[in-house]
Amino acid sequence: MNATITAQRIVVGYDGSDEARWAVDWAAGEAERTGSQLQILTAYQLAWPGAYYAVAAEQFELARQAAEQTVDEIVARVRERGTGIDVFGTAVDGLAAAALLDLADAGAGTIVVGSRGSGGLTGLLMGSVSQQVATHSPVPVVVVRGRSAATDGPVVVGVDGSASSDDALAQAFAAARARGTELVVVRAHVTPPQPALPPPDLEAHERAALDASLAPWLVRYPDVKVEALVAAGRAAKVLVGVSHTAQLVVVGSRGHGGFAGLLLGSVGQQLMHHAECPVLIVHHRKAR
Secondary structure, three states: OOOOOOOEEEEOOOOOOHHHHHHHHHHHHHHHHHEEEEEEEEOOOOOOOOOOOOHHHHHHHHHHHHHHHHHHHHHHHHOOOOOOOEEEEEEOOOOHHHHHHHHHHHOOEEEEEEOOOOOOOOOOOOOOHHHHHHHHHOOOOEEEEOOOOOOOEEEEOOOOOOHHHHHHHHHHHHHHHOOOOOOOOEEEEOOOOOOOOOOOHHHHHHHHHHHHHHHHHHHHHHOOOEEEEEEEOOOHHHHHOOOOOOOOOEEEOOOOOOOOOOOOOOOHHHHHHHHOOOOEEEOOOOOO
């Protein structure tokens, strides 16, 4: 079994929308590649803040049955693939983001969400489930968008020398090996108005930093073909550009830029909105 972005169990959110179905298909493919267990979660909630009337027991039971039917149908669809992966479904009374984060805390290896959904399981808007999960999850989160079924093209990872981007490198190498594809490592930089170094020296400095960050991983993954690129421009714009031909883009949850208190950096946020392929966001695990 190849090492990969998951650890034993992949959890994917499902609400019946096309985007959520694409997320399930992506997660099932990842489970096949890695031998991981797949859990499909459907969350439902009838009560809402400020409701004038309480939800009747009959209404609650109907909602529960509908949610269970929804998740049973998608589990059956995955089993029809005939790959024999270990898949099961769960219907939960509660908020989708909270339910997914609870499963992350309980030991899930990876959380998968779609780019938007039918009423709240996933979505692109600030405060939506995908945003909340990508921001607060202690485990890697994949936002499935764009060419979600693509199996050609490289895995791409953005690095900047931060601890978070080093974690992203670990996940990206494993993902490239699992797919049997090339890994493209991108270090983007913006030339300041008054650079301390002339452009040729600045380029050489960035190249040396990239080579240094890659060195231990090239030893660990000698079978993975790697292309290392130094690109002039903002990281988010560069990575969105290469996402047009990639099958997966990997980034850390935040890098050197931005405010230290931010849980999800601007690069990850922009990729969630604009990438043309699934995006893997990796949070840095601090040593205890």
